[in-house]
Amino acid sequence: xxxxxxxxxxxxxxxxxxxxxxxxxxxxxxxxxxxxxxxxxxxxxxxxxxxxxxxxxxxxxxxxxxxxxxxxxxxxxxxxxxxxxxxxxxxxxxxxxxxxxxxxxxxxxxxxxxxxxxxxxxxxxxxxxxxxxxxxxxxxxxxxxxxxxxxxxxxxxxxxxxxxxxxxxxxxxxxxxxxxxxxxxxxxxxxxxxxxxxxxxxxxxxxxxxxxxxxxxxxxxxxxxxxxxxxxxxxxxxxxxxxxxxxxxxxxxxxxxxxxxxxxxxxxxxxxxxxxxxxxxxxxxxxxxxxxxxxxxxxxxxxxxxxxxxxxxxxxxxxxxxxxxxxxxxxxxxxxxxxxxxxxxxxxxxxxxxxxxxxxxxxxxxxxxxx
Amino acid sequence: xxxxxxxxxxxxxxxxxxxxxxxxxxxxxxxxxxxxxxxxxxxxxxxxxxxxxxxxxxxxxxxxxxxxxxxxxxxxxxxxxxxxxxxxxxxxxxxxxxxxxxxxxxxxxxxxxxxxxxxxxxxxxxxxxxxxxxxxxxxxxxxxxxxxxxxxxxxxxxxxxxxxxxxxxxxxxxxxxxxxxxxxxxxxxxxxxxxxxxxxxxxxxxxxxxxxxxxxxxxxxxxxxxxxxxxxxxxxxxxxxxxxxxxxxxxxxxxxxxxxxxxxxxxxxxxxxxxxxxxxxxxxxxxxxxxxxxxxxxxxxxxxxxxxxxxxxxxxxxxxxxxxxxxxxxxxxxxxxxxxxxxxxxxxxxxxxxxxxxxxx
Ligand SMILES: Cc1cc2nc3c(=O)[nH]c(=O)nc-3n(C[C@H](O)[C@H](O)[C@H](O)COP(=O)(O)OP(=O)(O)OC[C@H]3O[C@@H](n4cnc5c(N)ncnc54)[C@H](O)[C@@H]3O)c2cc1C
Numbered sequence: 208x209x210x211x212x213x214x215x216x217x218x219x220x221x222x223x224x225x226x227x228x229x230x231x232x233x234x235x236x237x238x239x240x241x242x243x244x245x246x247x248x249x250x251x252x253x254x255x256x257x258x259x260x261x262x263x264x265x266x267x268x269x270x271x272x273x274x275x276x277x278x279x280x281x282x283x284x285x286x287x288x289x290x291x292x293x294x295x296x297x298x299x300x301x302x303x304x305x306x307x308x309x310x311x312x313x314x315x316x317x318x319x320x321x322x323x324x325x326x327x328x329x330x331x332x333x334x335x336x337x338x339x340x341x342x343x344x345x346x347x348x349x350x351x352x353x354x355x356x357x358x359x360x361x362x363x364x365x366x367x368x369x370x371x372x373x374x375x376x377x378x379x380x381x382x383x384x385x386x387x388x389x390x391x392x393x394x395x396x397x398x399x400x401x402x403x404x405x406x407x408x409x410x411x412x413x414x415x416x417x418x419x420x421x422x423x424x425x426x427x428x429x430x431x432x433x434x435x436x437x438x439x440x441x442x443x444x445x446x447x448x449x450x451x452x453x454x455x456x457x458x459x460x461x462x463x464x465x466x467x468x469x470x471x472x473x474x475x476x477x478x479x480x481x482x483x484x485x486x487x488x489x490x491x492x493x494x495x496x497x498x499x500x501x502x503x504x505x506x507x508x509x510x511x512x513x514x515x516x517x518x519x520x521x522x523x524x525x526x527x528x529x530x531x532x533x534x535x536x537x538x539x540x541x542x543x544x545x546x547x548x549x550x551x552x553x554x555x556x557x558x559x560x561x562x563x564x565x566x567x568x569x570x571x572x573x574x575x576x577x578x
Numbered sequence: 579x580x581x582x583x584x585x586x587x588x589x590x591x592x593x594x595x596x597x598x599x600x601x602x603x604x605x606x607x608x609x610x611x612x613x614x615x616x617x618x619x620x621x622x623x624x625x626x627x628x629x630x631x632x633x634x635x636x637x638x639x640x641x642x643x644x645x646x647x648x649x650x651x652x653x654x655x656x657x658x659x660x661x662x663x664x665x666x667x668x669x670x671x672x673x674x675x676x677x678x679x680x681x682x683x684x685x686x687x688x689x690x691x692x693x694x695x696x697x698x699x700x701x702x703x704x705x706x707x708x709x710x711x712x713x714x715x716x717x718x719x720x721x722x723x724x725x726x727x728x729x730x731x732x733x734x735x736x737x738x739x740x741x742x743x744x745x746x747x748x749x750x751x752x753x754x755x756x757x758x759x760x761x762x763x764x765x766x767x768x769x770x771x772x773x774x775x776x777x778x779x780x781x782x783x784x785x786x787x788x789x790x791x792x793x794x795x796x797x798x799x800x801x802x803x804x805x806x807x808x809x810x811x812x813x814x815x816x817x818x819x820x821x822x823x824x825x826x827x828x829x830x831x832x833x834x835x836x837x838x839x840x841x842x843x844x845x846x847x848x849x850x851x852x853x854x855x856x857x858x859x860x861x862x863x864x865x866x867x868x869x870x871x872x873x874x875x876x877x878x879x880x881x882x883x884x885x886x887x888x889x890x891x892x893x894x895x896x897x898x899x900x901x902x903x904x905x906x907x908x909x910x911x912x913x914x915x916x917x918x919x920x921x922x923x924x925x926x927x928x929x930x931x932x933x934x935x936x937x938x939x
Contacts, residue, residue, distance in 0.1 A: 293845040293870070301845040308845065460842050 210236040210284070212513055213300060213313035215291050215455055218246020219499060220491025220506035221319035222274040227510035228317075229281035231519040236311070237283060238302055240290040245271030246321055247341075248499075250348040253369075257500045257543050259507070259535055267499070268348075291455055315486050315513045318456060319506060322449035322470060322492040327361055331418030331427075332445075340367050340446035343374075353377055355442025359427055360384045361415060365393040367446030368402055375405060382438055383408040385415060385429065392448075418443055451493045459484040464558065468551035469495030475559040478568040479512035479529065480505060483559075488513060495555075497548050500539035508532050533570050538578035583610045583744075585917060586763055586772035588751050588786055591622035592727065592906045593897050594778035595734035599657065600910035601917060602741035609743040610772070612765055614750035617731050620780040624841075624873030626803060626829055627727040627903045628816050632667050632694050632719030633683055634901075638928065639882060641690035643901065645924070646908035647721055653907045657737040660730040661824055667722025668697075668706060669818035670713045670858065680717045694719045708812050708859050724821045727903055734906075754789040756891065774917055776895045777888075781839060781874040783898045790891060794884070795934050796898055798839055799875040802847045803831040804855065806865040819858060828862070830855045834875075843870040875900050885909060885929040886916060896931055 212228050214221045217239030229235045243249065251267025258264065265273065278285075292308065293301045299310040324339040331337070336355060340362070346354040358379050360367050363386040374381050384402070386392065389412050391399060403409075413431035418424045418440070427440040449470060453463070456474040462483040463472050473495055480488045490505040497505075508529060515525035540549035557571055585601060587594045590613035598611045617623075629647050634640040650662045671680060677696065684694040695701075695718045702709060702716045735745060746767065753764035754775070761772045777794075779786045787794035808826030820830040831851040848870050855862045876898055878884050883899030895916070897909055908924075915922045927933075 293843060293848060296844045296846050308849065310845075458842065460840075 209312045212315045214317045216319035217244035220502045223503045224506035224510040227507045229283045231514040235283045238286045238289040250345045252348045317488040317509045319491040320452040325447040327445045329415045334424040336424035337443040340444040358442040360444045362446035363391040365395045368398045385410045385413045466551045468547045480509035498543045504536045537573045582771045583608045585609045585774045587611045587776045589778035590617040591620045591780045593902045596906040596910035597913045598743045599734045599738040600914040602738045602743040611745045628724045629904045631721045637690045646905045649907035657733040661726035664723040665816045666720045667816045668716045670716040774893045778897045781876045795879040799877045800835045802833045802843045802872045805869040886926045889932045
């Protein structure tokens with residue numbers, strides 16, 4: 208199979224990149240390992256604000272539909288339940304549908320594989336009933352299933368606390384939030400206040416010693432400040448945050464750097480969102496954990512650069528477009544409490560430009576400008 | 579940490595760690611091991627980890643491997659459970675015409691005490707029923723097995739530390755000088771001095787040699803491996819081409835490519851490897867693959883270990899080889915003898931660095 212542009216991942220970054228690219232007339236193929244497109248938006252029932260200016264405020268689930276519908280009149284082909292599993296020596300990408308491996312020749316690739324939740328390992332962590340906090344969200348919002356009755360949440364980032372709030376609405380009793388640090392990870396005052404008001408126990412300096420049960424989790428032993436306590440629990444949610452999914456970049460031999468604010472190890476990329484592997488671009492949470500606005504904008508940025516490199520957009524127009532997208536990204540990330548993320552991104556790009564002897568970009572001082 | 583040591587070992591893979599451990603047993607020497615990464619970031623963390631003997635030729639090389647395999651049970655008693663299993667090894671052949679070769683191998687290896695049986699199809703399938711009925715036969719030996727390389731290297735290091743050896747990780751060696759009989763080893767984290775120096779840098783050893791002004795005749799050979807999901811016990815033996823680990827995963831593959839230090843996996847080789855696996859074990863067609871990895875072998879030009887003194891540089895030693903997992907207990911023992919007594923219980927003549935010069939004359 209041949210295409211101008213192959214996009215790996217049909218989440219918001221991939222879909223928005225596909226829209227931007229195909230609008231310029233680029234033949235685009237999106238592969239998505241799940242049975243439907245939309246990525247994490249599919250269980251995000253909350254209203255998303257701070258989206259890029261062409262999007263109205265809307266629920267995540269609605270945004271997924273919006274993005275998919277926008278592609279319907281364009282030259283975009285989608286392969287669902289297809290996974291990138293490797294590359295051939297000649298650079299073709301191998302995509303598997305579980306039965307066959309299809310080699311795909313693409314002039315350009317944008318990898319938008321997003322992020323995965325981090326696990327936390329303790330004896331009994333593989334018992335049914337132990338899941339990530341994101342899995343509990345999928346059960347509630349997508350499958351309409353109550354994930355359990357008596358829950359413990361391990362980890363106290365903002366996302367975990369939001370789900371704790373939702374547990375309350377769904378009739379799940381949260382018996383405690385367990386945090387190994389001496390303070391909560393989330394700095395979201397409003398949520399913290401309301402959790403405290405609800406009287407949900409917070410166990411700081413604490414960890415789970417083990418989970419036990421026959422066929423499913425039934426009891427959990429908690430250790431807080433050295434004192435152990437056994438609880439009757441049927442749901443343990445691990446909320447340790449997310450980190451970029453890196454396998455495709457490893458397979459393509461991209462170089463990496465460590466930026467804790469972006470989620471740990473991330474591929475290096477330029478101001479055009481191009482990685483160190485020629486013709487391979489990056490966008491979305493794979494390029495650093497950010498908000499939905501950042502996810503959509505980096506998708507668009509990568510697609511603009513692809514359009515330029517394939518000659519669908521001249522250099523002047525592309526440069527202007529990129530500049531305005533970076534400005535918008537700057538505004539969105541700095542006002543959405545993600546100033547550090549934006550700065551980390553700029554530091555990463557600057558380092559990479561220097562290391563790879565790429566032209567410096569006038570955009571580097573963006574962080575000094577006001578929105 | 580002082581910065582003067584009796585022995586500095588560069589490289590904390592299975593070879594450097596084993597040498598440090600064996601050397602530390604006598605507690606006679608102040609030892610420092612320096613590694614630019616963590617101990618399994620090199621080849622020892624990306625290996626099949628067979629302790630493989632029976633068809634290593636010529637027979638003196640098989641013999642050496644056998645001595646090393648014999649040391650494993652004792653090693654395990656000293657440093658702890660490294661998941662060493664003497665499973666027995668099966669090397670299948672698919673063509674009746676290969677039987678002649680197999681018989682010759684058995685005869686040759688018998689001369690050095692390696693016991694090999696040449697099996698027909700029925701005998702092989704009786705031992706290993708999951709193997710494909712299309713095989714013609716196999717060579718078989720009880721002496722082969724495999725080990726968990728992660729536990730092995732970790733326990734070498736722990737035991738060496740218990741005996742007082744020191745380790746410095748994430749600390750690349752960037753320069754080596756020799757004056758007044760002492761080595762000056764410049765690293766990212768500082769300068770160390772050593773009376774004796776051992777190069778055990780695996781696939782980076784050529785670069786270490788350059789720091790000493792010597793050309794080490796080794797090349798890098800990539801190998802790609804497939805790992806399956808954990809499966810119910812399917813094979814009992816170590817089979818030429820694959821083994822099943824304690825947790826049920828099957829590790830498959832032995833490809834060879836000279837592509838420099840490039841640790842990518844490619845679908846070309848992975849698909850060939852998968853095909854080979856199914857030819858051997860038809861049941862594997864239904865197994866999911868969870869991971870592929872590649873490792874970089876360091877292959878001396880004639881295929882045999884380079885072990886012992888570095889010519890013209892007093893007190894500098896080298897230990898670089900393929901099959902380091904199999905050979906590590908023996909290499910650690912022999913290097914300890916060499917460094918503490920100046921001679922070894924097994925003649926190292928064939929493995930000496932200067933054999934390459936002799937060839938050129
Ligand atoms: C695919 C594959 C399958 C294999 N299968 C088997 C098998 O079944 N049985 C078997 O016996 N062998 C097998 N081998 C070979 C075996 O794995 C190696 O012989 C062995 O791991 C080599 O160990 P080492 O300690 O020499 O090298 P390494 O493990 O690579 O260690 C070298 C260390 O030196 C360090 N280093 C290098 N340069 C510097 C520097 N400048 N400063 C500081 N530190 C430095 C590195 O960081 C590294 O940790 C296989 C190899 C491969 C690739």
